[in-house]
Amino acid sequence: MRIYGSGPGESDIEVxxxxxxxxxxxxxxxxxxxxxxxxxxxxxxxxxLITELGQFGPGGRALYEGQPGDAARLHWVGDTP
Structure with missing residues (x-):
């Protein structure tokens, strides 16, 4: 599973x-x-979170929010420029 923010050649292993x-x-x-x-x-x-893959392309951001009592997941709620 990929770690957000890891670049090419960087490890995707959890610390x-x-x-x-x-x-x-x-x-x-x-x-x-x-x-x-x-x-x-x-x-x-x-x-x-900055991403090139969202609605607004390079430099756009994907918005993720959590839910009370669930620290293990953040859910996508939309994109923003």
């Missing part, structure tokens, strides 16, 4: 002691995001 959330749906579906150190509220608020 021991880190916490990851699966990205569900949207252009980054199936990737994992390192959420080590994120609070429960930050997980619910989610993130705007």
């Amino acid at each position: 021991p002691g880190h916490r990851y959330a699966a990205l569900i749906g949207g252009p980054l579906d199936g990737q994992r995001l390192d959420v080590t150190g994120w609070s429960a509220q930050q997980l619910v608020d989610g993130a705007a």
Whole structure:
């Protein structure tokens, strides 16, 4: 499984002691995001992740949000420029 933000030639192996959330749906579906150190509220608020694969092409962002009590997944809610 690919780790979001890993570049060509970088390892997609999860780092021991880190916490990851699966990205569900949207252009980054199936990737994992390192959420080590994120609070429960930050997980619910989610993130705007840079991607070339979304509706707005290069430089656009895919929006992912969590759900209370589910720190293991962030769900796609749309794209933004």
